[in-house]
Amino acid sequence: MTPDQTALVLATADAAFVGGHFATRFYDRLFASAPDLRILFGTDLTALKLKFMNTLASLVGSVQHPVIFGSILMHLGRQHRRFGVLPAYYGPVGEALLATLQDILGERWTPAVAAAWTALYAEMTERMQEGARGE
Numbered sequence: 001m002t003p004d005q006t007a008l009v010l011a012t013a014d015a016a017f018v019g020g021h022f023a024t025r026f027y028d029r030l031f032a033s034a035p036d037l038r039i040l041f042g043t044d045l046t047a048l049k050l051k052f053m054n055t056l057a058s059l060v061g062s063v064q065h066p067v068i069f070g071s072i073l074m075h076l077g078r079q080h081r082r083f084g085v086l087p088a089y090y091g092p093v094g095e096a097l098l099a100t101l102q103d104i105l106g107e108r109w110t111p112a113v114a115a116a117w118t119a120l121y122a123e124m125t126e127r128m129q130e131g132a133r134g135e
């Protein structure tokens, strides 16, 4: 990510996460577009939604601290391998995440903001998969 992209993620994250609807919209969208993935998750998503938002907020908050950012993701990647998450699943999850951001940010979702969050998710995917491979 470029410094400008980091700044754009930091400038839009609050507006995206405020209100407490992000996780619900994200999982609704994910299971609508990739119903096959639903079986990997438990029936009650309440606790997961909180954990997901806490982790996402920690990641955004540590985006300028590569060691912390990387270690959260390596751990998350190892954990996700145990959840049965395969590399191919990162695509649909990324699409649902970006579409949710677009939905909530509305006019603030400019091409530059889209590119910044896309770059962030690409980095997250790379580090999680590295963690999953046990490197």
Ligand code: HEM
Residues within 6 Å of the ligand: 037, 040, 041, 042, 043, 048, 051, 052, 055, 056, 076, 079, 080, 083, 085, 086, 089, 090, 091, 093, 094, 097, 124
């Ligand atoms: C944006 C990147 C991601 C973040 C921040 C994230 C975050 C999390 C967190 C915090 C948990 C809870 C872990 C715990 O119980 O301690 C979790 C669980 C899980 N995640 Fe992710 N995740 C991401 C990507 C993915 C992807 C790509 C998949 C693929 C389908 C996935 C599937 C799952 C599953 C199946 C669980 C377990 C759910 C359950 O126990 O019911 N996640 N995720």
